[in-house]
Amino acid sequence: ATSQDSPCCLPLGSMTPMDQEKKIAQYQSQVVSSCLAFLKEAADLAKKQFDSPDLPIFTVTVRILEPSGPGRYSGKTLEFAEVDLPLILHTLEKDLEASNSWNLASKVIRGYIEANDIKPESVFLHDVGNHYLWPLLGSYFKEQESFHYDPSRARKKITHLLKHLNASSTRVFGLISLEGFSAPRAFTLNRSIHLRPISETDIRMLGRTSYVLPPGRYRFPNPLCDDFPLVHSDWWICEIELTNSRGTADGYNELDSLMDLLILALRIFKEGSFSSGMVVRGARGEFGRTGVSHNKNMPRYSSGGRSYSFTTSETKAFVSFWRKFRRIMEKEDHYLEIPVRRIRAAGTRVEKADALVDCVIGLEALLGTEDERTELAYRFRVRGSVLLSDKRSERKKHVEVLKELYKLRSQVVHGSQFSERKLEENLPLAENALRKVWRWFFTHWHDRKNNKDGVARSDQALGGQ
Numbered sequence: 001a002t003s004q005d006s007p008c009c010l011p012l013g014s015m016t017p018m019d020q021e022k023k024i025a026q027y028q029s030q031v032v033s034s035c036l037a038f039l040k041e042a043a044d045l046a047k048k049q050f051d052s053p054d055l056p057i058f059t060v061t062v063r064i065l066e067p068s069g070p071g072r073y074s075g076k077t078l079e080f081a082e083v084d085l086p087l088i089l090h091t092l093e094k095d096l097e098a099s100n101s102w103n104l105a106s107k108v109i110r111g112y113i114e115a116n117d118i119k120p121e122s123v124f125l126h127d128v129g130n131h132y133l134w135p136l137l138g139s140y141f142k143e144q145e146s147f148h149y150d151p152s153r154a155r156k157k158i159t160h161l162l163k164h165l166n167a168s169s170t171r172v173f174g175l176i177s178l179e180g181f182s183a184p185r186a187f188t189l190n191r192s193i194h195l196r197p198i199s200e201t202d203i204r205m206l207g208r209t210s211y212v213l214p215p216g217r218y219r220f221p222n223p224l225c226d227d228f229p230l231v232h233s234d235w236w237i238c239e240i241e242l243t244n245s246r247g248t249a250d251g252y253n254e255l256d257s258l259m260d261l262l263i264l265a266l267r268i269f270k271e272g273s274f275s276s277g278m279v280v281r282g283a284r285g286e287f288g289r290t291g292v293s294h295n296k297n298m299p300r301y302s303s304g305g306r307s308y309s310f311t312t313s314e315t316k317a318f319v320s321f322w323r324k325f326r327r328i329m330e331k332e333d334h335y336l337e338i339p340v341r342r343i344r345a346a347g348t349r350v351e352k353a354d355a356l357v358d359c360v361i362g363l364e365a366l367l368g369t370e371d372e373r374t375e376l377a378y379r380f381r382v383r384g385s386v387l388l389s390d391k392r393s394e395r396k397k398h399v400e401v402l403k404e405l406y407k408l409r410s411q412v413v414h415g416s417q418f419s420e421r422k423l424e425e426n427l428p429l430a431e432n433a434l435r436k437v438w439r440w441f442f443t444h445w446h447d448r449k450n451n452k453d454g455v456a457r458s459d460q461a462l463g464g465q
Helices: 017-050 085-097 100-115 129-144 151-166 200-207 250-269 312-329 337-346 352-367 376-388 392-413 420-445 452-462
Strands: 057-069 072-083 169-179 187-190 193-197 236-245 274-283
Touching (some): 017 085, 017 100, 017 151, 085 100, 100 151, 129 151, 169 250, 200 274, 250 274, 250 312, 250 420, 337 352, 352 376, 352 420, 376 392, 376 420, 376 452, 392 420, 420 452
Antiparallel strands (some): 057 072, 169 274, 187 193, 193 236
8 A cells, every 4th residue: 555545535424325335445445455564564673673573571560468367468479471562562663653654554544534533432532543553563463472474363453443443332441449348259230230359360450560651642551550559369349341432431431420329339238348449440442542540549438347248148139229229329319319428428437426427417318308497306316216116115215326316416516525435336326227217218218209208107107007
């Protein structure tokens, strides 16, 4: 192929369907021929630069923490051998970008993108032809396992590139760490969301201690390096994979939303302590040029020292719970959303007083209606006692607990003196009360616009009706 062979970048929308089909075939032929020439020159140049047809290998150092006893961890260093793609691409960078094959392939791919009105893979990207040449070359070398040029394999990789460019959407993924979480087995919340123990692949990605960035705007999955908390070998991972429509960030935004919902669901489903964060988020596939991003923040969500673990029956129940929970939480302004976010916030508070206030505010949102202005403390404790126990004989005990919670909340909010000992004793009671009351409304009244029917039912039960 020569530069004179490059097709004119007329928008396909201005042509007849038959002309469009012919022009697309012409563009695709140009992409194939120019990229074949590029891959051949790159392979020949690599053999010359490295004085060998063999790919250079380097040793990756990975550091992890492994349990050495209850609540104790010891460090461990692992080493893995892998193809040194960053070195290969850095070595070839200057000569390739000055070559005719690079410039022609870049020009042809850019023309194909413009003619087909191909949107960028995400809203924050701008596609140009040479963005795709580095991942094309790296993927080809890795699959070829040498610097030998194989026209058949090269053509196959270029076909993958065309398929990627022609797709209306791409795939994005996120890895959410769950430290302190465990279950009897891996399980699936739906086709896109899987919870599983951490894998060797995850550990190699997250625990590596050194990295060299390849050239261009393309990014290989880069590590969290030394300033990230050491990866634990007993972590669980929630892996999410979604579709991201070209020209948008919808898939990336949904990853963040689903992580938020997962933490909320775990916190309200049962008590327990865990840490969580989106440790990796990025584009899936060999041409996912957005690379990956890392979040080093893993907040602790705690209701005490006990680790968060599922039994077999709880795992099954949580899967069923998740489906209904997600439906109501994705509704606009559902009345159950504020209380569940309060219990999530309470789990991250440094000060126990703030955590107790969160829990009591969540209970107030469920046990009172917006038009009530009097006897709020009384309504709070008597309605709550009904929902916390079906047995009349136990309600007096719950009345006293809720009375104490409301008193502590008022003391904290108004700056009065309060007992640290009572605060310590009552915080777990406040959280469990909020969890149980919320689950009652969730079970019986999730399809309502507000809590009024549920409140009315608790008043009826109090009156013996």
